[in-house]
Amino acid sequence: MQVTETLNEGLKRGYAITIPASELEAKVNEKLVEAQPEIEMKGFRKGKVPMALLKKQFGQRLMGEAMQETIDGAMNAHFEESGDRPALQPDVKMTNEDWKEGDDVNVEMTYEALPAIPDVDFSGVELEKLVVKADEAGITEALENLASTAQDFEARDEAAVAEDGDQVVIDFLGKVDGEAFEGGAGDDYPLVLGSNSFIPGFEEQLVGTKAGEEKDVNVTFPAEYGAEHLAGKDAVFTCTVKEVKAPKAAEIDDELAKKFGAEDLDALKGQISERLEAEYAGASRAVMKRGLLDALDGLVSFDLPPSLVDAEAKQIAHQLWHEENPDVQGHDHPEIEATEEHNTLAERRVRLGLLLAELGQKAEVEVSDAEMTQAIMAQARQYPGQERQFFEFIQQNPQMQQQLRAPLFEDKVVDHIVEQAKVSEKEVSKDELQKAVEALDEE
Missing domain, CATH: 3.30.70.1050 (Trigger factor ribosome-binding domain)
Structure with missing residues (x-):
């Protein structure tokens, strides 16, 4: 040969x-x-x-x-x-x-050919880690949000009219063409107005009613309604309002804590504090990671494969176009040309991607089976009731496995580099951290 x-x-x-x-x-x-x-x-x-x-x-x-x-x-x-x-x-x-x-x-x-990646000395890289402590104001705000989700209802005065957000206790009987139908009746049903739990147009007609009042509610079943014999049909529901109740946030006490699985209020506060600080740490890491990537981008320079840059630029242009045109779901649209700005961003992404891949290989960074399983489980939770099918889909699709593995690998490489860099901590407020996170999207 x-x-x-x-x-x-x-x-x-x-x-x-x-x-x-x-x-x-x-x-x-x-x-x-x-x-x-x-x-x-x-x-x-x-x-x-x-x-x-x-x-x-x-x-x-x-x-x-x-x-x-x-x-x-x-x-x-x-x-x-x-x-x-x-x-x-x-x-x-x-x-x-x-x-x-x-x-x-x-x-x-x-x-x-992939380029030769030069060695990088990370000892001169200086990074700043923003630190936010969970304060009383943040814990109180979280407790108030929990209390609002655990709200109860208390009876209004008999003469009070129902408002959006109120709960009305009703007896109802529905008829289509003058005939009652299965599932169209109920007694002492607690309906929260504005919850959209009934047929569209139903709840709005009960706003302004009061206890003891009887009202006919006229609605039309949606064309795609589950029961075919009712789909698209006009119906009349005769409703008797038995009670009108106003929403009342739950008290912030030990009972509220027990509703959320904590022994008492102090234990719930401790859990909230840990969760908040974990959220702050995640946001802080994102800010520090951007700082590291900026530093790396200025430290290294090497030739880039034109095909990789071109493919990345086209992908960036395509993604941004869809973000600007959210109504277009498919890809039946004119060809999208990459601009100089897209090419510049693509060059940065390709350069950093090749560098991190090389550094990870040299450091023998690996994504474990357990880490992959956790990532798949996190994704599967987005498809309730179809978790098993999602797992099987991932197992049979190497490309999807790579899409899940890539960010895990990148984060582990970033951690490896951070260990060698000079990291200083700076305590900031929650608002200052939020501004730093928002600035990531603006760059």
Whole structure:
């Protein structure tokens, strides 16, 4: 086999590979010899079919396999010998399209090589870690939010009219075309006005009613309603309002704490404090990570594979276009051209991505099976009732596995770098941290 370099410009590489016909012939014969003992054919005992007959019967198919294996072997040998790592799948094609059996095979292989990544000294990298402590104001605000979600209702005066957000206790009977229907009646039903738990238009008509009042509520079942015999039908619900209650936030006390699984109010405050500080730490880490990436971007410089930059720029342009045009769900839209701004951002992302990948490889950073399982479980929670199907989908989809593994790997590499950098802590307020987080989106 002969390999000749035809292109070496920047990171672009090209090679002409010639595979002698004799080498292919030898590989085909090797495959036939290997298969011969198991082949049966009419007129011959198992394993006794003549080689010439086997070659006539199976030679053409085996020649295709031999070609592919030989080309793959030549590529692997080249990358092992040269040390090149292709940025994307190499482009491989036969150049003698009029090839016939007995001819040499001429192949052209082109690719962009990943650049050599220079060593980086992190000891001079200085980072600032913002620290926010959970204060009484933040804990009180969280307690008030919990109390509002655990709200109760207390009776209004008999003459009070129902307002949006109130709870009305009603008896109701629904009819379609003058006939009652199954599931259309209820007694002492507590309905919160504005909760949208009943048919659209139902709750609004009870605003302004008071205890003891009877009211006919006219509605139309949605066209896509679950019960086909009611879908799209007009209905009248005769409602008797038995009580009107105003919302009342739960008291912030030990009873509230027990509703949320804590022993008492002090224990709940402790849990809230831990949760808040964990949230602050997560936000602080995001700010520090951006600072680290900015520092790394200024520390290193190397050639970038144009194909990777181009693909990243197009992806950025496409994503931003959809953010600006949220009504367009699919991809049936004009081609989106990447701008110079998109290219600049793409260059940064590709440079940092290659650098972090190299640093992670050198540091032998790995994402464990347990970490992957946790990530999959976190994603699966977004599909309640379909967690099992989601797990199976991920297991059968290597590309999705890589999408989940990539950010985990990147975060572990970032942690590895932070350990070597100079990190100083700065205590700030919650509002100052929030402004720092908001600034990330503005850059």
